[in-house]
Amino acid sequence: MVLTQALELVLTPQVLLVMLASGAFGLFVGAIPGLTATMATALLVPVTFFMEPVPAIAAIVTAAAMAIFAGDLPGALLRIPGTPASAAYVEDSWRMTRSGHAADALGALLVFSVIGGVLGTLVLIFLSSVLAEVALKFSSFEYFWLVVLGLSCAIFVAPGSALKGLVSLCVGLAAATVGLDNPAGQSRFTFGNVDLMAGVPFIPALIGLFAAAEVFRAMLAPTRLARAERPALRGIFSRQWTYLRRYPVQVLRGSATGTVIGALPGAGADIAAWISYAISKRFSRTPERFGQGHPEGLVEAGASNNAAVSGAWIPALVFGIPGDSITAIVIGVLYIKGMNPGPTVFLMQPQLIYALFIVFLLANLLMLPLGWIAIQMGTRLLAVPQSLLMPVILLFCIVGSFAITNSLFGVVVMLVFGVIGFAMEEADIPIAPAILGLVLGPMLEKNFITSMIKSDGSMLAFFERPIAAGLGVVAILFWLVPLIRMMLQRGRQVTDG
């Protein structure tokens, strides 16, 4: 029996110990702002050379899953989002922390990350071949519409007026035009600076816009230095049970959206989290509470984020196509261990693939106890007076930005965007759309230009392929429906009057 063989491969003291150790390692790396899950994975690769295939993969998968969850910790506690994906809900989680609900917010991120991850893994186990076929039908035309949908979400997600959301989005899009990595390969707005050729590195920008801006504001307005409410740590999990019963649809919807978008190699967890957050707000009964410390979006986007990470394994295992840098690293390790990705691995070495699936599930479940410990330790940070905490946050901002570019350039970018973020919030302009513009801007440009090259300049090509046409219609409706509704209302007012 293949399954028992697989279980025998996984349930050994060695594999379980390796998972525990690499889980703790991933947690540590991910919790430090600026150190990413990709970095945790890359650091583990040389170690795995000397391991058997199953523990090697187990180490990497566990560390990556744990690091991604841990990236949410500084977001919720210090408003330093570790990834563009966690920036989607950082406003909500941070505001919950400020009002004394840190444990609830972190608990929600933990529990719904686990649920999203497990559901995504189940889809991976049972539907991977189907979804991988779908992923292979996505060309630049389809991705273009997906990015348009993502950007539309940005404006929709933003609290307040749509116009201010649009301004913020344009700030992000403008920053995204800098650099050399555009379809034409021409350097733009680099002013001869070699570092700027790489474009604006977005994690330092992210840290600047959220965290550094907050530090500046606290320095100028000492009233904000009041200590955050001391969180009640008891009942982290029982509160999540309440959330689960209150938001069952959101959890399933987030997990499904996340898995499908994550399975598309050109999309990934970032777009998934933002689209899920927007869907959640669109269908919520209380959309006005989003961004004010409301758990609903946290639940849906948090589940979506981790489901997308599981979904990324689908094209990786079936066709050897990496969806993100972590799967790219693991594909390399799979080759070294003789488990060449592709349909044959399912036929030739089924016990290894099943072992892999069990590892995925275990890695997600291991997050519960390890994440609980991390929350216990992390929330103690809140007891530190703000006057001491702010300099420490600034220090973290500097170290984190330096770690991304390995040069002072990252620190400069972080500080510049800190000032921009400060100015934007003073003018009541939301920050989130700028982040999405920065992340999706290059994808929008790339997919539009390459589509136009392929179609020799014909716009109709965006509707000629079935999936592209479907997505295009959804995107256009997304914009038209509010307009039509507005016109109808105006018409009614006229007839009433």
Next chain:
Amino acid sequence: MDRINRRSFVAAGITAVTALSGLAISGTQAWAEYPERPIEMIVPWGAGGGTDAVGRVFAELLQQQLGQPVNVVNRTGGSGVVGHTAIANAQPDGYTLGVMTIEIDMMHWQGLTGLTYQDFDILAMVNADPGGLMVASDSEFQTAGDLLEAIKAQPPGTFKASGTGQGGIWHLNILGWLMSEDVPVTQVTWVPSEGAVPGLTDMVAGGVQVVPSSLAEGRALIEAGRVRALASMSDERQDLFPDTPTLQEATGSDWTLSVWRTIVAPKGLPDDVRSKLVDAVKAAYDSEEYQKFMTDRGFGLRWADPEEATAIVAEDDANLGEVMKAAGLAQE
């Protein structure tokens, strides 16, 4: 502040101090016997890519040879300009090494930088992967010859190819091939992509018809029966793909192109440091671990000592410059 908070605060302080002292140490000069402190290995491409993998394996093996930690640092972006510049501008004291890739022979022609291979001390070439020619398996073309006839017969721009950015190495690969067959370079339109795998995925999705990247990059899709390899731009058939003819066999063209990776240092290493490094790199290359890693991963093994490696790099520099000028990709 209770006890635990104080402890975590102290821990944060220690982290900061360690980070700062690391910076201070890297600023001091070398003396006594090299190496007496950690070495930095700069990789100009992102974590997770092929160059990163080779860099990390080499770092691990050099560490065993030299007895000091070798730390990989990814300096990415700008089509490789950022990382290569960081290597060339470092102190030539043996404490900064790097992985130099074939893009060094292209970026200066494009006018992106003044940097050329002459700004580096090349210690060895440790890998080379020949370019290839691939179509989707549902394509009507069974051989490179069929494809070439169709490219010649159809109006310019009917065929679209992808696999790197505009003016990237695989773009030059297909241009060089067309030029060697006396076909106007305008017959095939290039669709920029972020790399070979996105290009291959796009080809399977029906976005483009041809991807001229290395066959190793298409291995999973070839084995999955989604991609057909038509030719290898090498002098001999590749061990991993014994059924794929060389371009010479397929169409008679003499065009060959391999992307390579070299281990380099900034120009001007002291002689004793240089000879020690050359020996260590050679020993690392010959190690069983490296040979097995490269074979398992499907990367081509290629050894060239400093003189030969420099000659290959110089020859590619001239050839690629010619192709880029002919295609209008070079800045005059």
